[in-house]
Amino acid sequence: MRHQLRSVAFLAAPLLGGLTLAATPALFELRLAAQAQAPAAPAAAPAQPQGKPEDTEVYEPVPKVVTPGPSVGAPPSDAIVLFDGTNLDQWVTTKDKSPAKWTVANGILTVDKKAGNIETKRNFKNYQLHLEWRVPEGVTGTGQARGNSGVFLAATSPGDGGYELQILDSYENKTYVNGQAASIYKQGIPLANASRKPGEWQVYDVVWTAPTFNADGTVKTPARVTAFHNGVLVQNNFELKGETLYIGQPVYKKYDTAPIKLQAHGDPSPPVSFRNIWVRELP
Numbered sequence: 001m002r003h004q005l006r007s008v009a010f011l012a013a014p015l016l017g018g019l020t021l022a023a024t025p026a027l028f029e030l031r032l033a034a035q036a037q038a039p040a041a042p043a044a045a046p047a048q049p050q051g052k053p054e055d056t057e058v059y060e061p062v063p064k065v066v067t068p069g070p071s072v073g074a075p076p077s078d079a080i081v082l083f084d085g086t087n088l089d090q091w092v093t094t095k096d097k098s099p100a101k102w103t104v105a106n107g108i109l110t111v112d113k114k115a116g117n118i119e120t121k122r123n124f125k126n127y128q129l130h131l132e133w134r135v136p137e138g139v140t141g142t143g144q145a146r147g148n149s150g151v152f153l154a155a156t157s158p159g160d161g162g163y164e165l166q167i168l169d170s171y172e173n174k175t176y177v178n179g180q181a182a183s184i185y186k187q188g189i190p191l192a193n194a195s196r197k198p199g200e201w202q203v204y205d206v207v208w209t210a211p212t213f214n215a216d217g218t219v220k221t222p223a224r225v226t227a228f229h230n231g232v233l234v235q236n237n238f239e240l241k242g243e244t245l246y247i248g249q250p251v252y253k254k255y256d257t258a259p260i261k262l263q264a265h266g267d268p269s270p271p272v273s274f275r276n277i278w279v280r281e282l283p
């Protein structure tokens with residue numbers, strides 16, 4: 001019956017153009033009736049779970065207990081506090097490893113451009129970093145010359161050597177997009193511009209996975225970074241092509257562990273400030 005009805009509909013189809021409007025709905029009704037009578041395909045039987053619930057329950061290794069900070073952004077119990085507002089004991093001047101000379105006042109660290117970059121005394125490999133920064137209200141300049149600083153996620157050589165997560169006033173300040181705030185400098189365009197106005201504190205939360213190298217210096221696994229700017233995802237497991245360079249293509253240079261470095265950029269705009277910097281080492 002179903003086959004016959006379908007055949008009728010099929011044979012009638014080329015004739016439809018020549019039929020009166022009154023005849024056409026009847027043919028469609030015939031077709032619909034045939035479909036309605038078609039037996040439903042048998043439903044597949046649901047797969048029966050095999051085994052017991054306990055087969056997939058894992059009890060080791062037990063995650064270590066980390067007591068979170070009293071508020072979001074405060075250092076958790078296993079953090080290494082790099083700056084708590086009081087001193088620069090964890091930092092040295094990059095160029096000569098002398099005590100860091102930036103200004104600490106009222107719980108805030110401010111870049112001293114004459115003193116140059118500063119970096120942590122400790123070396124790190126993989127880690128989670130929290131850092132708060134502020135471009136001063138009334139900042140001057142344009143493009144890259146407006147509130148420029150940066151956090152080098154691994155400082156592999158003096159000066160600006162390493163892997164820079166850019167700090168810049170990118171609130172209504174146009175520059176090349178792979179050099180704006182939250183970019184991996186000249187490599188990774190941020191996924192969003194989450195910049196606050198000059199004068200307001202901003203937050204970076206970063207997960208850094210260091211590159212690994214073979215014995216001959218070639219790259220085994222590239223560096224990766226995930227970053228949030230003021231809680232907004234800006235780098236999503238981004239794979240770096242090498243160190244971030246001002247001029248030229250990025251290249252890798254073998255290293256194992258490295259300090260974290262803050263940039264004293266040479267632009268003439270008023271200096272950037274920092275507060276509440278901590279890091280958690282990761283496996």
Ligand code: MG
Nearest residue numbers: 148149150167
């Ligand atoms: Mg910079």
